[in-house]
Amino acid sequence: xxxxxxxxxxxxxxxxxxxxxxxxxxxxxxxxxxxxxxxxxxxxxxxxxxxxxxxxxxxxxxxxxxxxxxxxxxxxxxxxxxxxxx
Amino acid sequence: xxxxxxxxxxxxxxxxxxxxxxxxxxxxxxxxxxxxxxxxxxxxxxxxxxxxxxxxxxxxxxxxxxxxxxxxxxxxxxxxxxxxxxxxxxxxxxxxxxxxxxxxxxxxxxxxxxxxxxxxxxxxxxxxxxxxxxxxxxxxxxxxxxxxxxxxxxxxxxxxxxxxxxxxxxxxxxxxxxxxxxxxxxxxxxxxxxxxxxxxxxxxxxxxxxxxxxxxxxxxxxxxxxxxxxxxxxxxxxxxxxxxxxxxxxxxxxxxxxxxxxxxxxxxxxxxxxxxxxxxxxxxxxxxxxxxxxxxxxxxxxxxxxxxxxxxxxxxxxxxxxxxxxxxxxxxxxxxxxxxxxxxxxxxxxxxxxxxxxxxxxxxxxxxxxxxxxxxxxxxxxxxxxxxxxxxxxxxxxxxxxxxxxxxxxxxxxxxxxxxxxxxxxxxxxxxxxxxxxxxxxxxxxxxxxxxxxxxxxxxxxxxxx
Numbered sequence: 001x002x003x004x005x006x007x008x009x010x011x012x013x014x015x016x017x018x019x020x021x022x023x024x025x026x027x028x029x030x031x032x033x034x035x036x037x038x039x040x041x042x043x044x045x046x047x048x049x050x051x052x053x054x055x056x057x058x059x060x061x062x063x064x065x066x067x068x069x070x071x072x073x074x075x076x077x078x079x080x081x082x083x084x085x086x
Numbered sequence: 087x088x089x090x091x092x093x094x095x096x097x098x099x100x101x102x103x104x105x106x107x108x109x110x111x112x113x114x115x116x117x118x119x120x121x122x123x124x125x126x127x128x129x130x131x132x133x134x135x136x137x138x139x140x141x142x143x144x145x146x147x148x149x150x151x152x153x154x155x156x157x158x159x160x161x162x163x164x165x166x167x168x169x170x171x172x173x174x175x176x177x178x179x180x181x182x183x184x185x186x187x188x189x190x191x192x193x194x195x196x197x198x199x200x201x202x203x204x205x206x207x208x209x210x211x212x213x214x215x216x217x218x219x220x221x222x223x224x225x226x227x228x229x230x231x232x233x234x235x236x237x238x239x240x241x242x243x244x245x246x247x248x249x250x251x252x253x254x255x256x257x258x259x260x261x262x263x264x265x266x267x268x269x270x271x272x273x274x275x276x277x278x279x280x281x282x283x284x285x286x287x288x289x290x291x292x293x294x295x296x297x298x299x300x301x302x303x304x305x306x307x308x309x310x311x312x313x314x315x316x317x318x319x320x321x322x323x324x325x326x327x328x329x330x331x332x333x334x335x336x337x338x339x340x341x342x343x344x345x346x347x348x349x350x351x352x353x354x355x356x357x358x359x360x361x362x363x364x365x366x367x368x369x370x371x372x373x374x375x376x377x378x379x380x381x382x383x384x385x386x387x388x389x390x391x392x393x394x395x396x397x398x399x400x401x402x403x404x405x406x407x408x409x410x411x412x413x414x415x416x417x418x419x420x421x422x423x424x425x426x427x428x429x430x431x432x433x434x435x436x437x438x439x440x441x442x443x444x445x446x447x448x449x450x451x452x453x454x455x456x457x458x459x460x461x462x463x464x465x466x467x468x469x470x471x472x473x474x475x476x477x478x479x480x481x482x483x484x485x486x487x488x489x490x491x492x493x494x495x496x497x498x499x500x501x502x503x504x505x506x507x508x509x510x511x512x513x514x515x516x517x518x519x520x521x522x523x524x525x526x527x528x529x530x531x532x533x534x535x536x537x538x539x540x541x542x543x544x545x546x547x548x549x550x551x552x
Binding site: 017037 | 108109110150152153158161162164166167540541544548549
């Protein structure tokens with residue numbers, strides 16, 4: 001997956017977790033927590049969805065990398081590079 | 087081999103099951119009873135629908151709210167707000183001799199009432215509101231959590247009668263401890279009842295349970311009714327599975343139990359004795375009176391009335407009698423703001439709850455048990471009508487449940503409605519793959535129980551399942 005495809009995938013996951021949010025206006029550099037009021041339960045869901053959909057394993061000590069869209073894509077890029085978008 | 091075996095098909099077990107099934111775990115819920123819901127259930131008798139447990143859903147928030155327990159459970163279980171069409175309460179009341187405080191889903195009403203009746207305590211009440219612990223502080227680590235709520239109130243609220251009146255609904259709706267309350271639990275209940283408020287689905291608790299079961303099964307979860315767990319099989323400090331009442335063995339990688347702390351430990355075959363004194367003992371009788379008219383037609387428009395017949399609120403199990411009707415809760419499911427599309431409930435209903443002694447009820451021989459149900463019903467109604475219009479001549483049908491009934495539905499020691507006074511907030515046990523959820527883990531009430539199942543599933547069954 002390219003960084004743009006990873007971003008689309010995260011948007012899709014966020015749409016499942018927070019269906020009432022308008023994700024078109026998401027600013028990639030600003031934290032999810034501040035924009036979407038995501039809490040630790042929601043971050044666990046991002047991790048679990050990535051595991052379920054793509055078998056991507058994210059150890060607990062790396063959760064901090066999921067703070068914003070920008071940091072998430074940067075962190076996932078090497079892990080998801082070889083995954084072919086369905 | 088299941089990834090997780092869940093003991094108990096109540097609100098918390100079903101919610102935990104959804105979370106695990108959502109992420110493809112093989113999960114099985116085992117329920118001893120022939121129906122789901124545990125304490126929060128429903129039945130049909132004589133052509134009428136009855137609810138058990140649910141007076142009101144606490145923790146109300148309006149559709150689209152992002153924060154708070156209700157929003158969290160909707161998100162976590164992948165529901166839509168439309169799945170829980172909630173009608174707000176008309177209004178509730180705390181009634182003591184010669185004085186009442188009304189409250190609703192907006193805290194301003196209660197503030198105004200306190201300013202009018204207790205002008206010397208309104209500043210203290212505002213300070214109390216400002217010093218409440220936030221939900222984020224309620225994982226038990228905050229040292230204020232276990233403070234005495236009465237001690238905190240003594241510092242802030244000068245008028246002793248107001249202190250008693252504020253405690254009355256909060257203890258009734260979620261305090262497992264006699265006489266006093268942990269300040270953390272006080273804050274949870276204060277937010278749930280006074281800041282967030284009450285609501286009810288028109289179709290009652292069955293709507294919530296049906297939503298949960300449909301979601302769980304739709305995700306591939308297995309629910310086995312009439313499947314009581316007789317033992318948790320332990321091998322080398324590790325739970326390896328369960329044995330059902332009929333001898334069937336089921337293996338699992340981990341077990342999440344909503345049976346209660348003492349009740350769960352007793353199932354473990356490495357434990358020979360449990361400290362039963364740790365179990366809770368506050369139980370209730372509840373009556374349901376069906377009226378030939380809507381309650382508002384006889385001048386009763388309150389959703390919930392919490393009453394107490396003296397200036398001191400006694401929150402204790404009655405030692406020497408079957409029931410203690412000095413304090414009680416009156417609830418009318420008719421008195422919610424249902425939409426025009428909902429219409430009105432077919433019958434007028436008044437439910438009355440009073441404190442009761444489990445052992446005394448269970449010790450009654452059968453004919454005496456049935457006679458006492460009638461006698462104690464009459465005593466409870468006689469007490470309650472001092473605080474509401476006398477509805478007795480409109481009564482066309484009644485049903486009563488007792489601590490014995492509660493014990494049968496929940497399997498909790500003593501028919502304890504709110505579980506043990508000392509909660510196991512982290513959900514851990516002496517075994518590294520046996521965890522607790524539900525009433526003995528933490529939050530109580532419908533929303534609280536569901537959140538307990540969610541948070542324990544997340545913490546112990548998902549995050550660690552690599």
